[in-house]
Amino acid sequence: EAGVAQSPRYKIIEKRQSVAFWCNPISGHATLYWYQQILGQGPKLLIQFQNNGVVDDSQLPKDRFSAERLKGVDSTLKIQPAKLEDSAVYLCASSLAGGDGTTEAFFGQGTRLTVV
Amino acid sequence: GQSLEQPSEVTAVEGAIVQINCTYQTSGFYGLSWYQQHDGGAPTFLSYNALDGLEETGRFSSFLSRSDSYGYLLLQELQMKDSASYFCAVRHGGFKTIFGAGTRLFVKA
Numbered sequence: 001e002a003g004v005a006q007s008p009r010y011k012i013i014e015k016r017q018s019v020a021f022w023c024n025p026i027s028g029h030a031t032l033y034w035y036q037q038i039l040g041q042g043p044k045l046l047i048q049f050q051n052n053g054v055v056d057d058s059q060l061p062k063d064r065f066s067a068e069r070l071k072g073v074d075s076t077l078k079i080q081p082a083k084l085e086d087s088a089v090y091l092c093a094s095s096l097a098g099g100d101g102t103t104e105a106f107f108g109q110g111t112r113l114t115v116v
Numbered sequence: 117g118q119s120l121e122q123p124s125e126v127t128a129v130e131g132a133i134v135q136i137n138c139t140y141q142t143s144g145f146y147g148l149s150w151y152q153q154h155d156g157g158a159p160t161f162l163s164y165n166a167l168d169g170l171e172e173t174g175r176f177s178s179f180l181s182r183s184d185s186y187g188y189l190l191l192q193e194l195q196m197k198d199s200a201s202y203f204c205a206v207r208h209g210g211f212k213t214i215f216g217a218g219t220r221l222f223v224k225a
Contacts, residue, residue: 033213035215041217041218042203042215042216042217042218043159043203043215044215045212045213045214045215048212048213055212056212091158091159093159104149104161104164105149105159105161105213106161107158107159107160108158109157109158110158
């Protein structure tokens with residue numbers, strides 16, 4: 001079974017530039033998450049999709065971050081314009097369903113963003 | 117609001133047993149998960165507890181007490197490869213999952 005695919009793996013941009021990350025979840029997984037992980041910290045949920053609807057985006061800085069999940073499969077996360085504090089690893093994860101059963105989330109390798 | 121607390125660092129010797137605690141404050145609690153993350157790697161799922169009690173999977177066990185809003189991860193027969201960060205994560209109302217800040221485990225020879 002293929003895992004969660006993310007691209008690019010690494011990205012360096014200057015502040016005020018824009019950047020986009022792409023995620024392809026495991027086939028059949030209804031729930032897709034984007035997390036931001038700053039070095040030395042736990043993953044922070046930015047946005048959670050159930051199919052192509054947003055379940056939670058309460059911690060997404062909507063003035064600069066946007067995300068979409070077209071047709072309930074692939075997803076893109078965009079930052080425009082980037083700030084220095086956006087430097088982090090952006091992790092995409094997926095899980096089978098959003099119910100309250102076993103909830104194993106499978107993570108991609110992440111995109112390491114450096115804003116200079 | 118939602119919050120989780122776990123120790124920032126734990127050090128243990130190879131072959132020993134270590135317990136990593138997690139206390140949480142959340143509404144609409146569904147369950148507690150544990151994830152392992154090696155440096156530069158992706159978090160990988162270890163266990164999930166929805167009910168009180170102990171769940172055992174090989175050398176790793178996880179415990180939950182819903183009345184105490186508390187859980188722990190128990191690692192036995194520690195190996196060098198267990199050196200990693202361990203995150204507890206709470207699944208709460210609206211099928212949302214939030215992570216703790218992580219506990220960095222150092223295993224010494």
